[in-house]
Amino acid sequence: MPESNESILGKRKKHLIASAVHYYKTPVQLVKAKGQYVYDQEDRAYLDCIGGIVCISAGHNHPKIKEKLLSMLEKNEIQHTTLLFLNHHVTDLAEELLKEAPNSIDRIFFTNSGSEANELAFMAARNATGETVIVNLRHSYHGGTAAALSSCGHHTWRFKAQPTAAVTSAMEPYCYRCPFGKKPDSCALECAKNIETTIQTSTHGKIAAFIAEPVMGVGGFITPPTEYFHEAAKIVHNYGGKYISDEVQTGVGRCGGAYFLSKELGIDADIITMAKGLGNGAPIGATLMTTELSNPLTGKLFFNTFGGDPFQTAQAKVTLEIIREEKLIANAKAMGSYLMEGLKNLQKNHSWIGEVRGRGLMIGIELVKNLETKEYATAETAEVMEIAKNKGVLFGKGGLFGNVLRIAPALSITRGQCDEVLKVLDESFFEAKLKF
Numbered sequence: 288m289p290e291s292n293e294s295i296l297g298k299r300k301k302h303l304i305a306s307a308v309h310y311y312k313t314p315v316q317l318v319k320a321k322g323q324y325v326y327d328q329e330d331r332a333y334l335d336c337i338g339g340i341v342c343i344s345a346g347h348n349h350p351k352i353k354e355k356l357l358s359m360l361e362k363n364e365i366q367h368t369t370l371l372f373l374n375h376h377v378t379d380l381a382e383e384l385l386k387e388a389p390n391s392i393d394r395i396f397f398t399n400s401g402s403e404a405n406e407l408a409f410m411a412a413r414n415a416t417g418e419t420v421i422v423n424l425r426h427s428y429h430g431g432t433a434a435a436l437s438s439c440g441h442h443t444w445r446f447k448a449q450p451t452a453a454v455t456s457a458m459e460p461y462c463y464r465c466p467f468g469k470k471p472d473s474c475a476l477e478c479a480k481n482i483e484t485t486i487q488t489s490t491h492g493k494i495a496a497f498i499a500e501p502v503m504g505v506g507g508f509i510t511p512p513t514e515y516f517h518e519a520a521k522i523v524h525n526y527g528g529k530y531i532s533d534e535v536q537t538g539v540g541r542c543g544g545a546y547f548l549s550k551e552l553g554i555d556a557d558i559i560t561m562a563k564g565l566g567n568g569a570p571i572g573a574t575l576m577t578t579e580l581s582n583p584l585t586g587k588l589f590f591n592t593f594g595g596d597p598f599q600t601a602q603a604k605v606t607l608e609i610i611r612e613e614k615l616i617a618n619a620k621a622m623g624s625y626l627m628e629g630l631k632n633l634q635k636n637h638s639w640i641g642e643v644r645g646r647g648l649m650i651g652i653e654l655v656k657n658l659e660t661k662e663y664a665t666a667e668t669a670e671v672m673e674i675a676k677n678k679g680v681l682f683g684k685g686g687l688f689g690n691v692l693r694i695a696p697a698l699s700i701t702r703g704q705c706d707e708v709l710k711v712l713d714e715s716f717f718e719a720k721l722k723f
């Protein structure tokens with residue numbers, strides 16, 4: 288007999304820390320997964336449109352990954368070692384990932400998570416420049432460790448007394464809710480210029496780095512225009528800073544143009560960080576940088592016990608191979624466009640849909656109570672998610688006020704599955720509307 292949800296909820300309440308939250312009024316217990324689907328303890332299938340949180344790139348329990356891990360166990364391959372010893376899995380992955388990176392980036396280090404990848408990025412930028420200040424963006428999220436959290440632009444993720452020394456925030460490039468009250472076609476990129484104003488007004492005139500996500504994940508898949516990043520990189524470099532592109536969510540081809548979105552958009556990044564979909568669910572992150580940033584690290588020790596672990600790096604390498612062999616980046620582009628078009632059609636029938644945005648298979652649907660005032664439809668978003676879950680489709684949620692539905696399925700999603708997503712969403716909107 289599987290353990291009941293009530294029993295698990297009781298134990299969570301008793302044993303886990305108070306900030307451990309779950310999705311849904313009636314939460315889902317997940318025990319099994321295959322391809323695009325996850326299954327609860329009663330073997331009920333759900334089409335997974337969020338993949339943990341944007342971690343499933345090749346599909347759940349892909350046969351090639353299973354085969355690789357089982358064969359490693361069968362051969363008694365070493366499960367744990369560190370970079371203090373030699374092992375080929377880490378260098379095999381390094382070599383393959385760097386082939387996908389922009390030309391200037393030729394060094395890599397593996398971590399367990401995206402937060403740690405960003406910690407290393409900050410440290411390397413500070414070490415190379417001799418400067419301390421990191422410029423981040425309001426509405427961004429870069430992780431839960433000390434330096435990463437201090438660059439988090441959401442009150443919901445910040446805790447009391449969390450130090451935020453040596454960081455400053457620039458305005459968000461959020462066209463739907465432009466902080467300057469402008470329209471994208473006539474704005475002259477004031478948001479990018481604000482990076483310069485921020486440096487001029489809240490630093491001594493030089494910075495260590497600027498960090499930005501090319502699509503702002505936790506922020507609700509905010510999708511700034513490409514030129515924003517070009518302008519931002521120019522400003523950052525003019526003020527002596529390094530550009531950190533946080534690709535923890537956008538990496539691995541999710542956005543449908545290249546393995547790294549920074550490369551596709553031509554962002555002049557000095558450092559790229561990644562995690563999530565890199566290992567298709569394995570806990571692995573990576574910091575990629577230029578030799579110019581890596582060289583000044585010489586003579587000091589930077590160590591991560593599990594970073595570069597043979598099983599995690601092997602899983603990430605197979606994931607990359609699957610993405611290449613099954614042409615999943617092209618599929619992300621095709622299915623992303625198909626979903627986007629379908630969602631824009633839904634927008635005509637559902638007045639809560641303020642904006643549909645995103646790149647490839649990273650699509651956000653921002654819900655508002657009123658299209659003119661753009662009042663956040665937080666409870667409505669939760670209700671649509673709940674109804675869709677009961678109909679067998681799992682969405683994610685994001686945005687400063689939890690009013691953005693997030694769609695980020697495995698890159699192998701099919702057209703038929705996209706149709707299922709659109710149908711369930713359409714029905715869920717109609718049913719949710721009756722409750723408000």
Ligand SMILES: Cc1ncc(COP(=O)(O)O)c(C=O)c1O
Pocket residue numbers: 340399400401402403405428429430431500504505533534535536562563572
């Ligand atoms: C853009 C971005 N950077 C960093 C992180 C932190 O990654 P992790 O949770 O693996 O530490 C996240 C996590 O959601 C993220 O979305």
